[in-house]
Amino acid sequence: MAKKARKTIKTIPKERAVVREQDPQVRNRNFEEVTFCFDVEQALLETSRCIECPKPGCVKGCPVGVDIRGFIEKVSAGDIRGAYDIITETNLLPAVCGRVCPQEHQCEGSCVIGKSLPPVAIGRLERFVGDTAIANGWSNIPYIEPSGFKVGIVGSGPAGMACAADMAKAGCDVTVYEAFHVPGGVLRYGIPDFRLPNSVIDAEIANLEKLGVKFECNVLVGRLFTIEQMVEEMGFDAVFIGTGAGYPTFPGIPGDNLNGVLSANELLTRCNMMRAKEEGFDTPLPRGARVAVIGAGNTAMDALRVSKRLGAAEVRCIYRRSRAEAPARLEEVHHAEEEGVEFHWLTAPVAVLDDGKGGVRGLRCQRMELGEPDASGRRRPVPVEGSEYDYECDLVVVAIGTNANPIIGQTSKIALDKRGYIATDDDLATSLPGVYAGGDIVTGAATVIKAMGAGRKAARAMKRHLGLRDTDTVYRPDAPVSATLFGLDPDEKNVVRVRAS
Amino acid sequence: MPSASESRGFEIVDRKDFSDVTYLLEVRHPLMARAAKPGQFVIVMLHEHGERIPLTIADFDREKGTITLVIQAVGKTTREMQQACKVGTHLLALTGPMGEPSHIGKSRKVVCVGGGLGVAPVYPQARAHKQGGAYVIGVVGFRNKDLVFWEDKFRACCDELIICTDDGSAGIKGNVTTGLKQAIEQHADIDEVVAIGPPIMMKACAETTRPHGLKTMVSLNPIMVDGTGMCGGCRVKIGDDVKFACVDGPDFDGHLVDFDDLMVRLKRFSTEERAAFERWSESCRGRTAAALVEAAEPAVAAK
Numbered sequence: 001m002a003k004k005a006r007k008t009i010k011t012i013p014k015e016r017a018v019v020r021e022q023d024p025q026v027r028n029r030n031f032e033e034v035t036f037c038f039d040v041e042q043a044l045l046e047t048s049r050c051i052e053c054p055k056p057g058c059v060k061g062c063p064v065g066v067d068i069r070g071f072i073e074k075v076s077a078g079d080i081r082g083a084y085d086i087i088t089e090t091n092l093l094p095a096v097c098g099r100v101c102p103q104e105h106q107c108e109g110s111c112v113i114g115k116s117l118p119p120v121a122i123g124r125l126e127r128f129v130g131d132t133a134i135a136n137g138w139s140n141i142p143y144i145e146p147s148g149f150k151v152g153i154v155g156s157g158p159a160g161m162a163c164a165a166d167m168a169k170a171g172c173d174v175t176v177y178e179a180f181h182v183p184g185g186v187l188r189y190g191i192p193d194f195r196l197p198n199s200v201i202d203a204e205i206a207n208l209e210k211l212g213v214k215f216e217c218n219v220l221v222g223r224l225f226t227i228e229q230m231v232e233e234m235g236f237d238a239v240f241i242g243t244g245a246g247y248p249t250f251p252g253i254p255g256d257n258l259n260g261v262l263s264a265n266e267l268l269t270r271c272n273m274m275r276a277k278e279e280g281f282d283t284p285l286p287r288g289a290r291v292a293v294i295g296a297g298n299t300a301m302d303a304l305r306v307s308k309r310l311g312a313a314e315v316r317c318i319y320r321r322s323r324a325e326a327p328a329r330l331e332e333v334h335h336a337e338e339e340g341v342e343f344h345w346l347t348a349p350v351a352v353l354d355d356g357k358g359g360v361r362g363l364r365c366q367r368m369e370l371g372e373p374d375a376s377g378r379r380r381p382v383p384v385e386g387s388e389y390d391y392e393c394d395l396v397v398v399a400i401g402t403n404a405n406p407i408i409g410q411t412s413k414i415a416l417d418k419r420g421y422i423a424t425d426d427d428l429a430t431s432l433p434g435v436y437a438g439g440d441i442v443t444g445a446a447t448v449i450k451a452m453g454a455g456r457k458a459a460r461a462m463k464r465h466l467g468l469r470d471t472d473t474v475y476r477p478d479a480p481v482s483a484t485l486f487g488l489d490p491d492e493k494n495v496v497r498v499r500a501s
Numbered sequence: 502m503p504s505a506s507e508s509r510g511f512e513i514v515d516r517k518d519f520s521d522v523t524y525l526l527e528v529r530h531p532l533m534a535r536a537a538k539p540g541q542f543v544i545v546m547l548h549e550h551g552e553r554i555p556l557t558i559a560d561f562d563r564e565k566g567t568i569t570l571v572i573q574a575v576g577k578t579t580r581e582m583q584q585a586c587k588v589g590t591h592l593l594a595l596t597g598p599m600g601e602p603s604h605i606g607k608s609r610k611v612v613c614v615g616g617g618l619g620v621a622p623v624y625p626q627a628r629a630h631k632q633g634g635a636y637v638i639g640v641v642g643f644r645n646k647d648l649v650f651w652e653d654k655f656r657a658c659c660d661e662l663i664i665c666t667d668d669g670s671a672g673i674k675g676n677v678t679t680g681l682k683q684a685i686e687q688h689a690d691i692d693e694v695v696a697i698g699p700p701i702m703m704k705a706c707a708e709t710t711r712p713h714g715l716k717t718m719v720s721l722n723p724i725m726v727d728g729t730g731m732c733g734g735c736r737v738k739i740g741d742d743v744k745f746a747c748v749d750g751p752d753f754d755g756h757l758v759d760f761d762d763l764m765v766r767l768k769r770f771s772t773e774e775r776a777a778f779e780r781w782s783e784s785c786r787g788r789t790a791a792a793l794v795e796a797a798e799p800a801v802a803a804k
Contacts, residue, residue, distance in 0.1 A: 246731035266732035
């Protein structure tokens with residue numbers, strides 16, 4: 001291969017390729033995607049900003065270790081299919097992750113360019129590749145030799161999907177159980193269409209089905225059958241629990257049981273999954289003219305922006321710390337601000353006020369100031385004496401976090417930790433032999449990509465447990481082989497069952 | 502919009518109509534028939550545009566592999582199901598069994614009270630208590646003689662059965678609390694009362710037993726979406742705690758339940774419910790919309 005002139009920080013374009021976005025005043029009235037996908041020209045311009053580091057920090061910053069440099073090189077050579085192949089070696093959901101990962105804390109946060117210029121827009125490039133794949137109907141179906149093992153996955157969210165994909169590639173007969181009537185978990189019920197359209201989830205799930213993964217909806221594991229029954233009676237050789245966080249926390253202030261106070265999960269489920277925002281769907285949707293959302297995480301941002309789109313005249317974010325401590329992605333806060341959401345930092349709710357008919361008249365708030373750092377290292381908010389004031393609103397959405405969902409704990413002998421989440425060892429093995437768990441049900445609420453990382457980590461441990469060789473590593477021949485052998489990708493490693501017993 | 506019969510789902514194998522508003526559906530679901538325990542419920546979705554509604558499991562037949570739902574037509578979805586759900590059609594979604602099963606076992610003498618839409622769901626509890634060796638007194642209430650159903654089923658599992666009708670056309674005259682009071686007078690050694698029905702009735706039962714210090718379990722019916730504990734729409738006040746009825750219940754100690762809070766929360770969507778029902782009845786050609794509205798009025802009348 002001919003050597004290219006080495007790019008340096010001095011020779012690359014200073015600014016990121018500009019991506020088109022819907023105008024804030026238009027998009028805050030619709031549920032269409034806010035950010036458009038790169039076109040080929042923009043993608044090529046952005047790839048020219050990658051200096052192809054010999055030891056790429058970005059890869060280390062990615063929870064699943066996508067070969068970022070590798071796929072960017074392919075894009076820059078115009079080989080989008082090749083880029084897709086590289087990404088899907090480690091990440092089966094590029095169109096999802098490219099959209100919803102907090103890249104500023106992950107790959108882009110570790111990009112060396114970011115030290116002096118805006119980092120390479122890795123997420124947008126990944127989405128470009130993922131969307132191109134969906135548009136062209138690409139999927140990577142590796143040669144899979146059945147291993148004879150049967151694997152059950154509980155929950156069809158990001159953790160379950162990632163684990164299912166890896167186990168299917170290892171030749172296992174994989175069934176994913178989902179309690180809702182549609183698969184996808186938080187991608188479906190939580191993240192709104194303007195950040196992640198349902199068509200993208202459908203396409204990614206169809207890819208998993210092509211790998212042989214079976215999705216069974218309307219199955220509430222723990223109640224319809226228990227984890228123990230899956231192992232002992234139903235013949236599952238290994239089980240992965242990825243049931244996610246749930247059980248929303250309420251603030252425990254007077255009036256928080258009033259009609260007109262609801263969890264962000266409820267609002268988002270009604271709006272996104274039950275499609276209550278559309279005509280002709282039966283699920284009712286609580287609508288407010290003046291909406292207060294308590295909390296400043298990603299769920300809160302989704303609730304704020306959904307409320308705006310549902311037609312609320314005024315949407316306010318109430319958060320007891322300052323903007324610097326807000327757990328939401330910066331991009332989300334920025335988008336919400338552009339769309340007309342009002343942010344009230346250093347403000348804590350004290351009581352929800354009753355309208356006398358069981359509904360909400362307003363929210364009593366108190367101003368806060370930042371005191372000494374607490375155990376988490378963040379400065380603790382301290383109430384300012386005599387700063388209480390009433391704010392008129394008619395809907396209060398609570399997005400202050402979740403607790404562990406109790407169903408699996410109620411119905412199985414699995415060991416839980418002090419907070420009620422499933423206890424696992426470093427390999428994500430639970431106290432029940434052959435049963436693994438990962439994602440929010442182990443860590444508490446985290447991110448989509450962390451859940452996917454956990455699903456893949458559990459899959460590695462499950463393969464070891466079953467005596468299957470690890471299929472994560474793709475062994476590349478020294479010389480590039482462009483031709484396929486009998487229609488098989490020579491890079492694809494066959495799976496060999498080595499367990500003797 | 503796809504009709505329920507066209508989509509794959511859960512097959513309806515039997516249907517009975519107890520009155521013009523109450524009907525029974527028996528649905529094939531062998532796994533659920535095996536897993537179901539008294540006190541549990543399901544979430545049903547009729548079709549892709551439908552909402553998810555909770556319904557208590559009124560019976561299950563483990564050998565036949567079916568579960569039974571008894572439904573009262575009170576609004577858009579339950580009316581639409583009344584029209585669409587015929588033998589051989591399918592429900593799009595049927596998830597469960599949900600909720601913690603009722604605790605059956607220690608009580609030696611139990612009164613099982615069912616009123617209105619609670620008559621059917623109290624049946625599996627009465628049967629389980631009987632199978633557990635308890636002396637079971639059934640108290641079931643109806644508006645009049647013509648609406649009485651499952652008398653034979655209750656007789657088969659109750660040592661005594663008190664039927665109450667508002668007009669006295671069958672059994673004793675009065676509502677279920679009259680029957681409950683009669684049972685308490687006649688039996689000094691009652692261990693437990695189970696009461697299922699509309700919140701106002703369960704509240705009345707709890708107030709009837711409170712002076713006697715009788716353990717009273719009720720089954721709460723708040724608004725639900727997922728039924729798996731992830732939205733908190735079904736939260737209820739139990740003593741000083743807030744619980745989610747879908748995973749912590751639906752059974753709770755009736756003396757600790759804040760029924761007034763429950764009743765206010767049940768009216769959360771009354772405007773939307775009425776609007777949905779009116780839209781739907783207008784589109785139902787060949788049916789007299791006025792008759793449907795009249796039938797549904799009690800459920801949506803209170804604003």
